[in-house]
């Protein structure tokens with residue numbers, strides 16, 4: 001199972017520009033979490049901080065029991081081996097075909113034979129739907145395939161934590177759904193802790209077990225998906241519905257006068273953009289039939305049950321509903337459902 005990542009009171013600035021402050025969240029081991037937020041709120045900076053590429057000036061990041069802001073360079077090197085990272089553009093080597101790109105970390109960091117490498121590379125290419133494309137160069141394939149190749153490469157060293165920076169960027173909605181499905185399948189297959197950074201609304205609604213949101217240099221919230229998806233917080237509602245009405249502006253935060261002017265336009269019949277308000281919860285994606293049972297589902301139920309009392313009432317109702325429907329699906333074996341619902 002993947003490891004826990006516990007972030008406490010993390011603050012990061014560049015010179016006098018504060019990116020975010022006092023960010024605290026825990027990525028539950030083996031679950032899929034997403035960090036949302038408008039452009040420029042520091043989501044990528046957060047990912048880079050987790051892997052030690054950027055250094056926040058305050059707080060702690062404890063991974064597998066080690067605070068990476070306090071540890072030695074050698075310890076950080078060891079901790080980094082737990083990570084697989086998918087950067088926005090896939091970060092592939094343009095002169096290498098897909099096979100060699102995916103094999104690269106194995107050739108660089110292990111002493112495995114070429115036949116062992118072949119077995120691993122082909123397994124990851126199959127998991128990411130790239131069998132048949134091994135000999136293609138990155139320049140000869142679509143953006144979606146490049147992302148999947150980047151994902152395959154991020155998986156070859158059996159990471160326990162996978163960081164994914166905007167898996168949807170540059171992809172059409174259908175390809176975004178495919179990569180979303182791939183992320184869920186990977187979680188089912190290797191039970192790694194996954195953090196996805198995105199501003200894609202559909203992905204946010206359907207993929208993660210837990211969701212957080214950055215806005216105005218703060219972590220607005222982080223918790224089980226139902227908390228954010230049922231939230232009445234104006235910034236969350238605006239973000240999830242993609243409209244112009246709300247605190248998120250074009251390039252910077254709005255002032256009250258601008259918000260009032262925009263509301264007046266809508267009251268006069270102007271369309272504020274976005275889809276019609278989506279209320280309630282869209283079901284979470286499941287692993288593709290034939291994949292292993294996603295162990296995170298049962299673990300999460302147990303965990304969420306323990307913190308249920310601390311959650312907003314609307315989230316509690318949605319969680320209860322999802323527990324009931326999960327217990328009725330094949331993904332959640334009946335025997336486990338019985339254990340879950342046993343009275344203590």
Ligand SMILES: Nc1ncnc2c1ncn2[C@@H]1O[C@H](COP(=O)(O)OP(=O)(O)OP(=O)(O)O)[C@@H](O)[C@H]1O
Nearest residue numbers: 014019037038039040041042043044045046166199
């Ligand atoms: N190395 C750096 N040096 C100085 N400023 C930086 C550095 N990296 C990022 N920033 C600044 O930090 C802020 C947050 O950037 P970041 O890329 O993390 O935002 P984001 O939320 O990921 O945005 P997007 O969704 O558009 O990718 C930006 O103002 C950016 O200019």
